[in-house]
Amino acid sequence: MIVPLPYFxxxxxxxxxxxxxxxxxxxxxxxxxxxxxxxxxxxNLNLVAFNRAWGTPEGTGQVMAxxxxxxxxxxxxxxxxxxxxxxxxxxxxxxxxxxxxxx
Amino acid sequence: xxxLLIPGLPLVSFVILIFFGRRLGRLSPWVSLLALAxxxxxxxxxxxxxxxxxxxxxxxxxxxxxxxGGRPIRLGFLADPLSLTMCGVVTVVGxxxxxxSIGYMKGDPxxxxxxxxxxxFFASMLTLVLADHLLLLYIGWELVGLCSYLLIGFWFxxxxxxxxxxxxxxxxxxxxxxxxxxxxxxAKTTGNLSLMNLSETASRLGPLAPVAALLIFWGAAxxxxxxxxxxxxxxxxxxxTPVSALIHAATMVAAxxxxxARTLPLFLPSPDALLVVAAVGGATSFFAATxxxxxxxxxxxxxxxxxxxxxxxxxxxxxxxAGAGMFHLVTHAWFKALLFLGAGSVIHALHHQxxxxxxxxxxxxxxxxxxxxxxxxxxxxxxxxSGFWSKEEIFTAAFGFSHPNLPWAGQxxxxxxxxxxxxxxxxxxxxxxLTFAGPSRDPHAHPHESPAVMTVPLLVLAAGAAGVGLxxxxxxxxxxxxxxxxxxxxxxxxxxxxxxCSIAVAAAGMGLSLLRYGLGVRLSPGALxxxxxxxxxxxxxxxxxxxxxxxxxxxxxxxxARAAFSFDGRVIxxxxxxxxxxxxxxxxxxxxxxxxxxxxAVNGAAVTVGxxxxxxxxxxxxxxxxxxxxxxxxxxxxxxxxxxx
Numbered sequence: 022m023i024v025p026l027p028y029f030x031x032x033x034x035x036x037x038x039x040x041x042x043x044x045x046x047x048x049x050x051x052x053x054x055x056x057x058x059x060x061x062x063x064x065n066l067n068l069v070a071f072n073r074a075w076g077t078p079e080g081t082g083q084v085m086a087x088x089x090x091x092x093x094x095x096x097x098x099x100x101x102x103x104x105x106x107x108x109x110x111x112x113x114x115x116x117x118x119x120x121x122x123x124x
Numbered sequence: 125x126x127x128l129l130i131p132g133l134p135l136v137s138f139v140i141l142i143f144f145g146r147r148l149g150r151l152s153p154w155v156s157l158l159a160l161a162x163x164x165x166x167x168x169x170x171x172x173x174x175x176x177x178x179x180x181x182x183x184x185x186x187x188x189x190x191x192x193g194g195r196p197i198r199l200g201f202l203a204d205p206l207s208l209t210m211c212g213v214v215t216v217v218g219x220x221x222x223x224x225s226i227g228y229m230k231g232d233p234x235x236x237x238x239x240x241x242x243x244x245f246f247a248s249m250l251t252l253v254l255a256d257h258l259l260l261l262y263i264g265w266e267l268v269g270l271c272s273y274l275l276i277g278f279w280f281x282x283x284x285x286x287x288x289x290x291x292x293x294x295x296x297x298x299x300x301x302x303x304x305x306x307x308x309x310x311a312k313t314t315g316n317l318s319l320m321n322l323s324e325t326a327s328r329l330g331p332l333a334p335v336a337a338l339l340i341f342w343g344a345a346x347x348x349x350x351x352x353x354x355x356x357x358x359x360x361x362x363x364x365t366p367v368s369a370l371i372h373a374a375t376m377v378a379a380x381x382x383x384x385a386r387t388l389p390l391f392l393p394s395p396d397a398l399l400v401v402a403a404v405g406g407a408t409s410f411f412a413a414t415x416x417x418x419x420x421x422x423x424x425x426x427x428x429x430x431x432x433x434x435x436x437x438x439x440x441x442x443x444x445x446a447g448a449g450m451f452h453l454v455t456h457a458w459f460k461a462l463l464f465l466g467a468g469s470v471i472h473a474l475h476h477q478x479x480x481x482x483x484x485x486x487x488x489x490x491x492x493x494x495x496x497x498x499x500x501x502x503x504x505x506x507x508x509x510s511g512f513w514s515k516e517e518i519f520t521a522a523f524g525f526s527h528p529n530l531p532w533a534g535q536x537x538x539x540x541x542x543x544x545x546x547x548x549x550x551x552x553x554x555x556x557x558l559t560f561a562g563p564s565r566d567p568h569a570h571p572h573e574s575p576a577v578m579t580v581p582l583l584v585l586a587a588g589a590a591g592v593g594l595x596x597x598x599x600x601x602x603x604x605x606x607x608x609x610x611x612x613x614x615x616x617x618x619x620x621x622x623x624x625c626s627i628a629v630a631a632a633g634m635g636l637s638l639l640r641y642g643l644g645v646r647l648s649p650g651a652l653x654x655x656x657x658x659x660x661x662x663x664x665x666x667x668x669x670x671x672x673x674x675x676x677x678x679x680x681x682x683x684x685a686r687a688a689f690s691f692d693g694r695v696i697x698x699x700x701x702x703x704x705x706x707x708x709x710x711x712x713x714x715x716x717x718x719x720x721x722x723x724x725a726v727n728g729a730a731v732t733v734g735x736x737x738x739x740x741x742x743x744x745x746x747x748x749x750x751x752x753x754x755x756x757x758x759x760x761x762x763x764x765x766x767x768x769x
Contacts, residue, residue: 041756045749053749120746 029070036063050104050114054097061093127185127201130166130211131250133159138243145236152236153226156243160222163250164215170203171212175607184256184320195315202256202319205608209450210253210382213457214375217588218246220581221374224465225366227578228472238278238364245271249375253382258307258317261383265303265347268376269296275371276363288359295356299346303383306339322389334394340387341401348380348434351408355670357431361423365468368423373430373464374457381437381453385446392444395527402442402525402533406540409435411667413547417554418664422467422477425555428666429503430460432544436518439541443534445521447605451596452514454604459502459511459589463552465582466496470559472578473571479555484564488571491579493560495586500556502589504549505630510593512626515545517596517605519622542629549633557641 040059047053065086072082108114137159145152170183186200203211222242229238248271252264277289311317313336314328326333344350349357360372371377384391384401391397409432416428433456440448469492470485471477486493502509505516522541525534573579596604639645662668743754 045753045756050748053752116748119748123744123746 026070026074029066033063033066033070036060036066048115048117050107050116050119051101053116054100054104057100058093058097061089065089126166126170127183127203127254130163130201130215130254131247133162133166134243134246134250138240138247141236141240141243145240148236150235153222153239156239156246157219157222159243160215160219160246163246164219167208167211167215171208174203174205174208186256197259198257199260200256201254203254206382206386206446206450207253209454209604209608210378211250213378213454214246214249214253217374217457217461217585218242218370220584221366221370221461221465224369224468224578224581225364227575228366228468229364234278238275241271241274241278242367242370245275245371245376249379252379256319258310258319261319261386262303262307265343265379265383266300268371268379269293269300269347272296272360272371272376275367276360278363278367282362284359285362288356288362292356292360295353296346299343299353299380302339302342302346303344306336306343309336309339319386322387323392326390326393329390333390334397337387337390337394337397338400340390341384341397341404344380344383344438345404346380347383348377348438349408349431350380350404350435350438351411352669354408354412354431355666355673358424358427358666361421361427365423365464365471368427369461369464369468373426373460377430377434378437378453378457381434381441381449384438384441385450385453388441388444388446391441398442398444398525399527399530399533400442402439402522402537405435405438405440405442406537406544407435408432409439409544410540410547411435413544413551414663415666417547417551418660420478420480420664422470422479422482422555422559423464424477425479425551426460426463426467429463429548429552432548433460433503436515436541436544439537440518440521443518443521443525443537445517447596447608448514448517448521450608451517451604455502455510455514455589455593455596458585458592459499459509462495462499462582462585462589463503465578465585466492466499469574469578469582470496470571472574474566474569479558481566481569482559482564483562483566484560485571486560489560489573491573491582495579495582496560497556498586499589500552502593503552504634505545505626506634507627508594508597508599509590510588512630513593513597515541516623516626519545519626523622542625545626546629546633549630550637553634553637554641557637561642 036059040056040061040063043056043059044053045056047056068082068086068089070082072080104114107119111119113119134156137156140155141148141152148155174183183203184200185202186198188196189199190197222239225238225242229235232238245268248264248267250264252261252268255261255264273289273293276292277285279285280289307317309332310325310329313332314325316325316328318325329336346353357372357377361368363372391401412428412431412435416425416432419425419428433452437449437452437456440452467477469489470482473485473489473492474482498509502511505512507513519538519541522537523534525537527533594600596602665671
């Protein structure tokens with residue numbers, strides 16, 4: 022049974038919405054990172070689905086998805102390291118209290 | 125190259141002494157003596173080789189100095205008989221004077237500086253003498269003037285010395301202007317300043333040759349203290365006595381005579397130019413001889429005597445005889461250097477120069493007295509000492525002088541020369557008698573003979589003063605004149621009675637002086653005494669030429685300078701101050717414009733930017749989620765816009 026493309030897109034959109042909502046609303050910085058991961062995975066799902074639906078050339082979407090996963094891992098490393106550093110300095114990881122960039 | 129070393133060695137010694145003189149201290153004279161001895165040796169070698177019959181008559185060495193376009197300037201040295209003669213006189217007489225200076229300048233605080241200046245003088249003088257080119261000659265000419273200035277003013281703490289060196293420098297500068305004009309004229313007309321083949325230059329100058337010649341004579345008159353530029357030489361006696369002997373008697377002042385002798389081919393075509401030289405020389409000679417008779421300062425007697433003898437040389441040159449003038453230059457260098465050094469020895473012993481307070485030194489200073497007397501007799505012209513032979517040459521030349529329009533010119537010059545010879549014998553005998561003979565007129569004086577380093581040069585110079593005339597005497601076939609070779613000295617000799625006349629006037633002058641100053645016979649009748657003493661005062665002040673110059677030249681120039689100064693103070697300074705004030709007002713206006721308009725614009729821009737920034741900073745909350753929200757909303761908005769909703 023072949024799952025039609027719109028199903029994937031709906032799931033992807035749902036994941037994206039959840040991710041965006043999480044990133045915008047969570048106070049914990051780790052939660053924000055997790056939301057961002059969800060957004061990236063929604064994009065991955067779309068990439069793979071579009072590749073499968075339209076085909077040529079074979080595997081392009083999958084390769085891109087793999088790259089995104091790799092980069093997401095690297096980004097997570099940098100992000101978590103930043104959060105650790107911030108925590109060491111300010112004893113908090115609440116996004117509300119970190120407003121060093123306020124103009 | 126040897127030629128380059130002759131002035132080069134003293135120059136090296138000058139450089140050493142000026143930089144390390146203080147450290148060398150008492151050794152410094154030996155540096156300069158050694159360097160000059162080198163020059164003596166080299167000159168002697170050249171001299172001997174030029175005597176050789178098969179060698180070229182002149183040695184020439186030149187190098188490119190300024191490659192100026194189509195007319196490059198070469199500088200070079202020329203050793204022909206004329207310059208070698210001068211070279212020999214300068215180095216040999218100079219060496220002994222330098223030796224003498226060690227004793228004379230002993231204990232002076234600027235001991236080594238003195239020898240540095242002397243070395244520089246030798247370098248410049250030898251450059252002047254050996255130059256093959258008027259330009260190089262002029263360089264040497266100015267350098268010896270500088271050295272003369274430095275050495276006259278050597279004791280510059282004394283106001284008289286400071287004034288004297290200024291006077292000497294400015295007066296000779298007036299003469300130098302003439303030489304410079306002559307050089308410019310010759311360069312402009314012929315483009316060839318070389319001192320060789322001057323007769324060709326003269327013919328290319330054509331009618332301008334006498335003009336150039338007289339301009340050169342103008343320069344020579346400044347250096348050799350001829351009327352009307354003679355006033356500096358008596359004052360130059362403020363310098364140390366060895367300097368007076370070396371520069372202001374034997375060598376530098378003779379540079380003018382040398383210059384005229386060197387450029388005589390420019391004079392020869394024009395009898396008028398020659399007559400001017402002879403007349404100025406004769407007049408100077410007579411004038412200075414009379415002044416010398418009235419002086420009481422030993423060095424001033426010798427100074428006026430030097431002016432007189434230089435005039436005598438000019439007289440000989442003006443009669444067209446380079447041989448006569450140069451011969452007298454050589455003999456004069458010896459006996460006048462001797463007389464000056466003798467005077468220096470006396471001054472060294474007594475610490476004053478007034479002959480009226482001397483006397484009776486014969487016993488205390490036998491060597492000085494003997495040599496001084498010998499020099500005096502040589503100058504008076506008693507055979508067979510040197511002065512006789514050279515004076516006789518000048519007499520002969522004067523007698524043989526002929527001018528196309530003035531047939532009596534020769535006789536007149538001869539008469540003038542005889543009068544000068546008479547006066548010379550008179551005043552120098554007077555100086556000897558007042559200084560050495562009779563009882564001492566100063567009971568407080570304790571004279572003593574000078575040390576050997578001073579008396580040895582005196583003895584050597586005395587030997588020279590006695591003997592050097594023989595080289596030009598008929599006994600040796602007028603060797604010197606043939607060596608110069610410029611002209612055949614009047615074919616045969618002059619009439620025999622010229623020599624007799626020369627001896628007669630000299631003897632008459634000496635006899636009269638002996639009568640008056642030796643035996644104390646009053647020569648003038650008592651009734652005429654007031655008139656005589658007035659005339660004496662007038663002559664004593666050197667015919668008041670200095671006062672005349674003071675009134676006619678110096679005072680107007682000073683007034684002009686004062687007028688220019690007050691013009692400067694009022695008009696120029698006023699103008700400058702007005703300009704300054706105008707600038708001040710202009711800058712005030714500019715300041716207002718700057719502060720109001722320019723600063724306003726700048727501040728306005730800054731305020732605008734600041735306000736905008738303050739408004740925009742509201743967007744920067746620092747909350748990362750706000751940024752994310754803005755990004756998300758913006759993306760959606762962009763998407764909607766692109767879709768064209």
